[in-house]
Amino acid sequence: MRRLFLISVPYLWLLALFLIPFVIVLKISLSDTALAIPPYTPQLDLTTGWEGIKSFFGALDFENFVWLTEDDLYWKAYVSSLQIAVFSTLFALLVGYPIAYAMAQAPEQWRATLMMLIILPFWTSFLIRVYAWMGILSQEGLLNQFLMWLGVINEPLIILNTNKAVYIGIVYTYLPFMILPIYSALEKLDGSLLEAAEDLGCSRFTAFWLVTIPLSKNGIIAGCFLVFIPAIGEFVIPSLLGGSSTLMIGKVLWEEFFANLDWPVAAAVAVVLLLILIIPIILFQRNEQKQREAEQ
Amino acid sequence: MKRFTWFNATALTLGFAFLYLPMIILVIYSFNASKLVTVWAGFSTKWYGELLNNTQMLDAAWVTIKVAVVSSTLATVLGTMAAYVMVRGGRFMGRTLFSGMIFAPLVMPEVITGLSLFLLFKPVFTQFSAQTIILAHATFSMCYVSVVVSSRLVAFDKSLEEAALDLGCTPFESFRLVTLPIIAPAVISGWLLAFTLSLDDLVIASFTTGPGATTLPMKIWSAVRLGVSPEINALSTIMIAIVTVGVITASISTKRAALRQRAEERAAAG
Numbered sequence: 001m002r003r004l005f006l007i008s009v010p011y012l013w014l015l016a017l018f019l020i021p022f023v024i025v026l027k028i029s030l031s032d033t034a035l036a037i038p039p040y041t042p043q044l045d046l047t048t049g050w051e052g053i054k055s056f057f058g059a060l061d062f063e064n065f066v067w068l069t070e071d072d073l074y075w076k077a078y079v080s081s082l083q084i085a086v087f088s089t090l091f092a093l094l095v096g097y098p099i100a101y102a103m104a105q106a107p108e109q110w111r112a113t114l115m116m117l118i119i120l121p122f123w124t125s126f127l128i129r130v131y132a133w134m135g136i137l138s139q140e141g142l143l144n145q146f147l148m149w150l151g152v153i154n155e156p157l158i159i160l161n162t163n164k165a166v167y168i169g170i171v172y173t174y175l176p177f178m179i180l181p182i183y184s185a186l187e188k189l190d191g192s193l194l195e196a197a198e199d200l201g202c203s204r205f206t207a208f209w210l211v212t213i214p215l216s217k218n219g220i221i222a223g224c225f226l227v228f229i230p231a232i233g234e235f236v237i238p239s240l241l242g243g244s245s246t247l248m249i250g251k252v253l254w255e256e257f258f259a260n261l262d263w264p265v266a267a268a269v270a271v272v273l274l275l276i277l278i279i280p281i282i283l284f285q286r287n288e289q290k291q292r293e294a295e296q
Numbered sequence: 297m298k299r300f301t302w303f304n305a306t307a308l309t310l311g312f313a314f315l316y317l318p319m320i321i322l323v324i325y326s327f328n329a330s331k332l333v334t335v336w337a338g339f340s341t342k343w344y345g346e347l348l349n350n351t352q353m354l355d356a357a358w359v360t361i362k363v364a365v366v367s368s369t370l371a372t373v374l375g376t377m378a379a380y381v382m383v384r385g386g387r388f389m390g391r392t393l394f395s396g397m398i399f400a401p402l403v404m405p406e407v408i409t410g411l412s413l414f415l416l417f418k419p420v421f422t423q424f425s426a427q428t429i430i431l432a433h434a435t436f437s438m439c440y441v442s443v444v445v446s447s448r449l450v451a452f453d454k455s456l457e458e459a460a461l462d463l464g465c466t467p468f469e470s471f472r473l474v475t476l477p478i479i480a481p482a483v484i485s486g487w488l489l490a491f492t493l494s495l496d497d498l499v500i501a502s503f504t505t506g507p508g509a510t511t512l513p514m515k516i517w518s519a520v521r522l523g524v525s526p527e528i529n530a531l532s533t534i535m536i537a538i539v540t541v542g543v544i545t546a547s548i549s550t551k552r553a554a555l556r557q558r559a560e561e562r563a564a565a566g
Contacts, residue, residue, distance in 0.1 A: 021412030099311035102304035132318035233405020
């Protein structure tokens with residue numbers, strides 16, 4: 001009895017507030033936009049019984065999805081989201097790996113502090129961390145002032161409101177997600193393996209390439225997924241740092257919903273985004289599971 | 297004894313400069329007298345004064361805190377139950393679906409979660425309010441809580457619970473007297489995580505909000521859309537200060553607790 005209660009409360013909560021909403025999104029993505037309240041048809045009318053259900057399902061169609069393929073705004077937004085997510089993941093790996101490596105090499109008594117310093121930005125508001133870059137990257141911003149003072153450039157660089165700023169923003173905000181799994185993989189690494197490699201005639205770089213990188217593979221994979229998956233659907237960063245030419249699907253969905261009040265198209269955009277995300281999410285979960293089994 | 301090599305020292309210096317300089321600059325410019333955020337015009341605390349007189353901002357802060365406290369408490373109760381079910385529940389019907397529903401919100405884009413909850417709430421509630429935001433926040437944060445708590449539940453020895461049951465405890469007493477004290481640190485950090493997630497959320501709150509329930513991130517959002525403003529810098533500085541103090545206090549107290557536990561174990565052994 002008590003067990004049933006314990007299982008059913010969180011279960012029903014998630015069914016009602018997580019799974020059912022998705023069924024509704026799917027249903028509305030198949031509906032038509034209408035000038036009504038709510039702004040879509042058909043409405044399920046149970047008072048007419050079986051006939052009502054039949055006519056309801058008869059009126060559902062894939063029109064919105066066809067629309068997504070016809071207007072090139074949408075597929076361009078999907079492609080550009082993927083592209084931005086892939087490149088920012090690579091940049092985050094290039095920036096994050098040396099930091100994680102240095103943390104794992106640091107003296108024992110330093111590690112807890114370094115770890116805290118990596119986690120601390122994660123607790124601060126995401127919005128504020130993105131906002132911080134607006135004053136730095138703008139045309140009369142601090143980065144341009146600094147570079148002109150150094151004499152590296154004569155004219156201010158245009159970074160804010162371009163895709164470059166979006167890359168910087170994504171790498172900056174998701175960097176801790178890249179560093180932490182790589183660090184935990186590198187920390188477990190047995191130093192004697194490197195010594196053995198060097199004894200056997202490897203140079204330090206070859207030893208790094210042949211021993212350290214393969215042994216931190218799981219951390220790299222986990223970190224990449226943790227950056228890549230949220231980056232695809234990102235909304236705040238492209239809206240604040242990107243320009244009008246920055247196309248990302250999260251932004252398109254937001255505008256479809258809040259500016260155009262087109263719920264069915266917004267729902268269709270969400271369904272397609274979810275379909276794109278399913279593959280990396282499943283791969284990520286498999287990788288996690290494999291690691292967990294390897295540890296046991 | 298390991299030492300910093302020049303490579304490691306450079307990587308750490310550059311890395312932490314990248315992570316922290318933007319925030320340090322933000323804090324410095326909150327004390328700028330000029331309204332132009334990129335030109336330094338002398339030290340001033342006037343933006344803090346203006347912030348304290350901005351009743352809209354203060355109202356939004358109050359709404360945000362209320363939403364965060366209630367939703368994170370709900371999320372902690374639900375998330376702990378979910379973790380317990382996942383780790384100790386054994387087999388039950390639909391277990392795979394359940395674990396999927398706990399995992400999925402962690403990787404779900406916020407725009408999708410927000411849209412789906414909006415479409416669910418629309419026919420149910422006549423008007424959206426702080427309550428609808430609370431329901432939305434509790435749902436996605438409970439999954440984070442359950443991940444944190446279940447990692448602790450997996451680590452601890454099940455035989456302690458069994459011993460309590462053998463010694464005549466009811467299952468609830470064994471949970472209250474044995475399990476709960478052991479998982480307490482995870483439950484607390486789960487609550488803190490849920491609290492910050494709720495405090496931080498712009499996207500899901502925007503979809504599920506109604507009249508009179510403007511949260512702080514929404515307020516900040518509409519201000520920064522128009523460009524950089526020193527008042528937002530002042531607000532950010534206050535928020536950064538609170539988080540920094542909180543995280544440092546928490547990490548010191550967990551370190552102390554760990555030291556104390558080690559000392560007790562040593563005393564018990566010796």
